[in-house]
Amino acid sequence: MPTKVKASAEAASSDDQTQPAVPQVSDEAAEGTNVHPRRANKQRGVLVPRVAHDQWVGRHNPPAGKQYAKGWWDSAELVPARRVRYTAEKPVNVASVPQRSTFRYPGGKTWLVPYIRDWLKSNKSPPARLIEPFAGGAIVSLTAAFERLARHVIFAEMDEGVAAVWRVVLNGQAEWLAKQILNFEVTLESVTTLLHREASDLRDTAFQTILRNRVQRGGILAAGAGLVKTGENGRGLLSRWYPETLSRRLRKINRQKDKLTFVEGDGFALIEEHKADAEAVFYIDPPYTLAARRL
Numbered sequence: 001m002p003t004k005v006k007a008s009a010e011a012a013s014s015d016d017q018t019q020p021a022v023p024q025v026s027d028e029a030a031e032g033t034n035v036h037p038r039r040a041n042k043q044r045g046v047l048v049p050r051v052a053h054d055q056w057v058g059r060h061n062p063p064a065g066k067q068y069a070k071g072w073w074d075s076a077e078l079v080p081a082r083r084v085r086y087t088a089e090k091p092v093n094v095a096s097v098p099q100r101s102t103f104r105y106p107g108g109k110t111w112l113v114p115y116i117r118d119w120l121k122s123n124k125s126p127p128a129r130l131i132e133p134f135a136g137g138a139i140v141s142l143t144a145a146f147e148r149l150a151r152h153v154i155f156a157e158m159d160e161g162v163a164a165v166w167r168v169v170l171n172g173q174a175e176w177l178a179k180q181i182l183n184f185e186v187t188l189e190s191v192t193t194l195l196h197r198e199a200s201d202l203r204d205t206a207f208q209t210i211l212r213n214r215v216q217r218g219g220i221l222a223a224g225a226g227l228v229k230t231g232e233n234g235r236g237l238l239s240r241w242y243p244e245t246l247s248r249r250l251r252k253i254n255r256q257k258d259k260l261t262f263v264e265g266d267g268f269a270l271i272e273e274h275k276a277d278a279e280a281v282f283y284i285d286p287p288y289t290l291a292a293r294r295l
Helices: 027-031 110-121 139-146 160-183 188-195 202-215 236-240 243-254 267-274
Strands: 003-006 045-048 077-080 129-132 152-157 260-264 280-282
Touching: 110 139, 129 139, 129 267, 139 152, 152 160, 152 267, 160 202, 160 243, 160 260, 188 202, 202 236, 267 280
Parallel strands: 129 152, 129 280, 152 260
Antiparallel strands: 003 260, 045 077
């Protein structure tokens, strides 16, 4: 049975609710995130249910009172994001996308955020629920919560370490985790000692996961992944370790926790649970089936 974590309500400060319309340079810009050129020159889309007997296809919710037909997944359609114009010559500038997550991921979806924003804003009103069954770093879920693109967000992850981070952050322990990050001195000895130590509890697992994600090459979490050596500008292990930025992100996520429900478990089970929900929309980005074991 998957473990559900429904965060308790906590009012968010007004300056964290929405982002200004003018693009802003993010904290993460210094991390050298780039857009894959082959990804930039394709028209992107979103997967939505197609209910054949109602002849409903598109980015809007089904007509009132209608539910998704049985087996909608098999007849889902890829609907292009029509209003966003990004090409190989003018790709998404990821430095202008607010960075919400504490994770850096192979295959991260920061570049996709403008398309997701456009898709969700195309409805007359925000969907009641955005469901992200394979969340990982959860950039889509976090963006939707921060920018009020959905009234509530449900996201899932089955990786034990990543799930530990979300469980800790959304259940009153974000401040503890933020202070651990701020107080940790990154050296080869301290990193090696902590990563080889067996975690004592959920909080310890969460901190180890964030550290591993930040000091191992490419953000790879798999056991045996090598540590960053030279890194950017010769900073070595410190290349991706930004304690102030990470702690600030954790605190901001904590202030949005009333809008977020985290599920530790199988994403397919989450889809099955909500597939008949006419007020829900899905962002589905399954893991790489071949490469996932080494990432």
